[in-house]
Amino acid sequence: METITAYALTPEQLDVVQMPLGGPKAAGSRIYLEGPAGTGKTTAGVARLYHMLAAGIPADQVLVLTPQRTLAQPYVDALRRPDRPSGGEPTIATVGGLARRMVDLFWPLVAQDAGFGDPDARPSFLTLETAQYHIARVVGPLVDREGYFESVTIDRHRLYGQILDNLNKSAVVGFAATEISDRLKGAWMGEQSQARVYDQAQACATAFRAYCLQHNLLDFSLQMAIFAEHLWQEPLCRDYLTSSYTHLIVDNVEEDTPVAHDILIEWLGTAHSALVILDQGAGYRSFLGADPKGARMLGDLCDVHVTFTQSFVISPTMAALGDTLSRALRPSPAGTHAVAPADPVAEDVEPQPFSVVGTDDASVATLDPTEVLHFASHRFHPQMLDWVAAEVHRLIDQAGVTPGEIVVLAPFLTDALRYSLAYRLEQLDIPVRSHRPSRALRDEPATQTLLTFAALIHPSWGIVPSKYDVAYALMVAITGMDLIRAQLLAEIVYRPHAGEPELTSFHAIRPEIQERITFMYGERYEALRTWIGACSCDAAPLDHVLARLFGEVLSQPGFGFHGDSDAGRIVAMVIESVRKFRWVVQDLALDRALGHEYLAMVKEGVIAAQYLQPWQEEPKDAVLLAPAYTFLLANRPVDVQFWLNVGGQGWWERLYQPLTHPYVLSRRWAPGRLWTDAEEFALRQETMARLVLGLIRRCRHSLYLGLSDLSEQGYEQEGVLLRAFQRVLRRA
Amino acid sequence: MGVSAVPGSGKTWTLSSLAAKIVAEGALRDEQEVLIVTLVNSAVDNFAGRVAGFLRTYGLLPGIGYRVRTLHGLAHDIVRERPGLVGLSDEFTIVDDRVSAEIMRDAALAWLRSHTDLEDAYLASELDEDQLGRVRANQWPDLVVGVATAITRQAKDLQVTPAVLRYRLDAFPQRLLLLEMGCAVYADYQRALAYRGAVDFDDLIRLALQALRLDPAFLERLRQRWPYVLEDEAQDSSHLQEVILRELVGPHGNWVRVGDPNQAIYETFTTANPRYLREFLDAPDVLALDLPNSGRSMQSVIDLANALITWTTEEHPVQGLRSALGEPYIEPAPRGDPQPNPPDDPDQIRFVKRGLAPRAEIEALVRSAGSWVREHPEQTAAILVPRNVRGFEIADALRVAAVPSVELLRSTPTTREAAGALANVVRYLADPASARKLAIVYRVWRRDDRHDIAKAEELGAISKLIALCPYVEDFIWPRAGQDWLEALPSDASWAPALQVHLGGFRELIRRWQGATLLPVDQLMLTLGQDLFTEPPDLAIAHKLALALRQAADDHPDWRLPELAEELATIARNERRFIGFAEADTGFDPESYKGQVVITTMHKSKGLEWDKVYLVSVNDYDFPSALPQDRFISEPWFVRDQLNLQAEALAQLEALELNPDLFDYDEGSPTLAARRDYAAERLRLFYVGITRARRAVTVTWNTGRQGTAQPAAPLLALQTWWEEQHG
16 A cells, blocks of 8 residues: 555555546546445545645645535545645535525626526525525415415425425426426326425425515525526636636535536536546435436546445445345345336445455355344333443443444434433443534523523513523523522512513512522622613614623623533524524515514524534544434444334335425436336335445444334334344344 | 134134234245234234244244234324325324314314304203303313214215315205314314324324325235235224225235124224124125134123123114124033133122112222132232223222222323323422422322332321422522521431432432423433333333423423423323333233222223123113113203214215215114114123123112113113023
């Protein structure tokens, strides 16, 4: 092996890294690299990036594109290393990110043509949260007054989410936003009333699009559509991009969308060098529009093709398990399904053999795969969690595995499951992390406290918190205040009247009660109350008020957020959320104060209901609890994996969305073709195979299966994955 | 194949050994399964356990190659596999009966507030103003909710959507007031469910059938998966169950239906009907067999049950009820059978001749059952009641009299105790300054010590002490020099130990108070972890956490008091929880020797005891459709003694079958409902008798008004018995 700065590389990797960096059309400078996970492709990509910089290519001419930010992490980390080649910063982006930058930059060029209502004014870019807010304004009345979607069983926010999703699909797949319902109806073979549902979904999408155009609002779909349909076609913008970035590294191209591929196909033609990396057997973002088949077309434009096959990650026995399991996942010859779909939608997962660096395939075939497989079955779900916690503890305590090398995965994690497991592990002094906090932003006590005070500061809004909310806010806000005294105090001083909340003075209450509450807490309460009273005549925007509340009171000694960095981070996020909301809605004609509107939206769950980013400091060397796909897309192998609820259907289920259909709205689907049970079945099998084999490729040594007869909700389980493991055991 | 099997003939044994044989003999491919469908949750585990047992004797791994489900479980599996096909998202939830009843009630009451025509049409004209006021305030709304519920359920069974029903009503020349109401409430109810992203249990079944019909390829795949369908308790099969299974079996599948038409006891206001099984048995392509031998009961019990069949078929005073029971008669196990009948002892058949007041009936039962268990500690005994309410009263009386007893009623003690314990803690956390509630929490914390007499005394004393704490904050969060715990008399020898003990309790309470800031699911899990150690309890806590989270999401204004109430409702037995309680995972009477099990006759199906008490066998709980009988479903304030549910359902059926012919005649559905109900109660009595192995005592009471008479079949049996035995 040779070393390029810090990276030890195989000769195959080194070949890739050192291929020509050429000029335009130089032979051998456009490389297509594919292989299963764990075979060192991204390492080669990072090393090539170093190689470019070391060779003197200006960093600002290099663009690293990945389909989502987490997948760019190896490149980000590499550029932070002290031993990296010197030079500037290459651009690391997603196609969506580029789209937004270009729309912002070239706005005057397209605003008129794209049909925006006020082309001379600046555009507003919507976040997921603010897009939900606006769509609620447009679609809410249609649902409430016109009886839209009556036959569909779905909660309101998922409904909005799916309408947005349809628009996104049209933008990333590249069909007109007016074709959504025709495509969906063309594939539908169920109950006829569904056709009306699709038409209503179309009407909502159309109405929302018109609303966005009218108000200069750009949700993700509009950013992508304008970039792909207008700006990329505009020589000024295209030349700007292609001449700025002449060296491309495109990683995980199988997870990107057809429109991204279209753009890349054209871009590759002018690039001085390009490295396109495809992960075989992946395509985990298909439900977001990823097109692994289309990604292969990029290979046709590259003059060098390289395939890596041998895993650096898994042990030979794990490879044997992967092979046996992938055979067990194939339907038997006289399978349950008589009719195989003519043209499977999903990337076919013809299993790549599991081979391991330094081991020949024949010797892998002789290993007993069950040696790396551990499992135990239980009656009840919490018993399974106890077992997982005990095994994790044993691994760390006795087998010397570090916590960071253990992940616990499930198809999806309810909050309750996440919390229960984290609690068990913490009881055993095992550090735990999770890719998202265990609570939504609005459920954080600090957030609740701020919002309660926001209502108290603005009595004229007429939002009257319950006395419990006030007691909790006092308990959080005043250092040392316990629940009993907080409730006693709230009971006496909190006096809503005439539909407005009001706090009265501590000094006005009876001395014996004052004594029970204690004068120390009483004084702090008074300081808080006085501040609130003084603030309530202020007409400043809510984010300013909250920032002052935090700075002038809550972060001061004697108050709850003093020295609490977690709470500080949460407060910052809430203020950020309010501010973004203000920017986006300030031009709208609202019939109530903007802060009032914000609080109402939080209550309805439109805002701050997301788990956008972690705000708790997470220990680095900690056991990770995560949904299986989240772990896959973080693309980081570990020593030990635990799979929960292996008996559950979750491993075999795909996301069902009554108003949309990720596969029918894909580019692989011919309009008018019916989506039948054969497709459904094949897709599920393939999706599960891809998921579990992808996980195994990221597991070095041991796999633990948690089984319980009854699910979390108390239902019997009968999983397809469990049966596949039975076949593995039988064959062993 | 169809099999009629008498009580105790070993249906479960036969079906489960058949399932195991199919699996063991290699008739299935890798991904195929034997599908076993049974009626209630309790039977699912029983079956699964038995099949697993047989498979072990074949040297095979249990758990593979078969699937045991109730119809709801099966429907859940089917819908779960293709939710999109029937307009559901993958996150759809299932509301349980209590939530569904709450939504229905809200919808019906909202309708009532703006409509008076229904009461004008149906309330009895002879009511005076006072009566009218009381009825309007209380009974009438309950009745309307009941009728709306029945219409909704039936409409779902008939696969009629609110829109279709609306269309039919608009096209019909007359105004059908009951259906107008039902249709409006049904539509409102479905809208409320959709808003929550939820379906109810009836929807699940309706949608499963819809899914099978919408996509033939899906159906074909399921047919391939389940080449053998075994159905237990087929006499209680509903119309939809039969249709769904018929679809799944298809033209080439194998379907074995086992049941006993004499034990059909789930028909009232459902579409279940033993007729389906009888017709199936008579069908030309069906192999029909009898399982007439039963080794369960002594000869005298068998004679009694057979006499009930004979009386019904030959002498029942109402001609239309003579088919309520029928052949085959029960025959004892053949000579040499490994499970012979217990030795006969006719003295163990007893009829209480005198009608007792309800209270006196309970007292007599407590005395008799108490002495039975004392004298027969190695035998099993049960008191079978016609309704839950009666069961609770008897259970309380047995507890007071310290007779060892076990409840197997609507929801089991495990669920109630776990939910109740959590509710008590949450109630305290909603009112943390209350010393009284804190004392209750202390008792909850130490609830395992209640049964230990010495500890129970100590527990009582300490909880009294806590209840007297003047300021709770001085105990839980004391200021310097104000610690209530330190101020307790320190000279007593027990004082230091008590301080350590209560210090631990204080730490716990502090932690729980801190946890009130968490989302409610996390609070529940925290409490559950601290309170429970038994796996079913922890599983319930987890499930309750999910349920309360859902409730909190549905009602953003709810705080701890409302959530505590929600829990308390569950604790008060009003909500069904699947899967966790012992009753749902196979109740085994043999585990309770020397104790009295109290359960309903419905729940007793499939079980057996040495001694059985049949309680409240009067003409109110067991009417016979005779002119003097009174019926629970015909309230006094409705005109012409109409049974509005029956009338509404008949209208719905007539409208759906053929609006042009509209075969509906007011009053006759009420009469038909009387006969159906009487027939079902007759079979229920038969089920009760056939639970007994060695002894039966039948008692009756004179009812609340003191006017009830012994039920007609009871009188008939008693007379027959006396003729036989002097």
